[in-house]
Amino acid sequence: MHIIPKTPREAKHAPRKRFGQNFLHDTSVIGQIVTSIRLDRADNLLEIGPGLGALTEPLLAEVDGMTVIELDRDLAAQLKINIGANSHPDFTIINQNAMEVDYRALAEQVGKGAFRVVGNLPYNISTPILFRLLEFSDVIRDMHFMLQKEVVDRITAEPSSKEYGRLSVIMQYHCASEYLLTVPKGAFNPPPKVTSAVFRLTPYATKPIVAKDEKVFALVVREVFNHRRKTLRAIFKANALLPNLDEVAFDSVGINPQARPETLSVEQFVRLADLVVDHHA
Structure with a gap:
């Protein structure tokens, strides 16, 4: 786990295809996302893939502090400048792959109870990250993610629909799922090839039904x-x-x-x- 130093270099950042980077910039959509999460000031907020901080700053305005995980070292360094991290004593940037983070250890380190997780996930690795986070559901209160609409439709699908499948069953076994809003391509730079959507997953404290194995x-x-x-x-x-x-x-x-x-x-x-x-x- 690598914390970004206090004096990073400032650099303009071009989106990197290998990281699946599409940066959210539409302020109206950002406002809708923040409102849909329904934050309290004391919430233990964790953002995965903050990018340039378009969502980070309005989220940080709603809570006393938050932690963000950013894989791209240049982005993480630039984020510290964009957000003005030194003016936020409880704002931590972790430069690490979200697939490799021990979220249980991180929750213990932060010491504020279960995380409320937020993220605009890279679409190329979104499903593995979701499955990874399910392994730490005991320290996660809920998750709000933006993914391609097709995947969100599958996660929240009802039986007997064409979208209903393996992802629907596994996610709904572990969590209550809720489709929140659709995000148009033009809300991003560069615009992705697909329409996006925001949804909520709330891990069950006690599952409604538990498999024997x-x-x-x-x-x-x-x-x-x-x-x-x-x-x-x-x-x-x-x-x-x-x-x-x-x-x-x-x-x-x-x-x-x-x-x-x-x-x-x-x-x-x-x-x-x-x-x-x-x-x-």
Whole structure:
């Protein structure tokens, strides 16, 4: 973990494709995002990928202090100047890859309770970061992210919709999800090729339903959606990683063996995964 020194060099920053950088600049959209988060002054705010600080500054105005994680060293240095970090005694810039941060250790170091996480994530690594953060859900109160709208639609999708899939089931098993607002391409510089959206994930303190084995649950969800056009009976019959369940087994947990994956609720996926665990017991 590297804290940026107090006297960084100032430099103009050109967006870097390898970091997936598109900088938010529309003040109206920024205001809508800040309002949607509903911050309190004492909140333990953590921003991932602050970039040039377009969102950081209005967020910092709403809280007593915050921590930001920025991978790009030049950006992190410039951010300290843009925000005027020396005038904020409780503003910390961490120059590190968000995929490598130990958020539990960071929460202990900051000492303000669970994080409220905010970020305009690089779209090329957004899903891995979300899965990484789920590993630290015990120190995260909620997450507000801007991603490409297609991904947000998938995360917040309802069963029996074309967007509903593996990402929907896994995220909704761990968190309550909520679509907040759509962000047009023109709100960024340079404009991305896709429309964006902002959403909220709130990790469950106590999950509504808990799988007997979460690794088996994740396996079942992945393998079933790898063959989403087939029926459940056909998928389980032909997949080497899954047991060959007969119709009686499906009926025992109230699931139609002729159903297709996108019609199952999160609860039904848990029941199906528990059936697999029991089958191997």
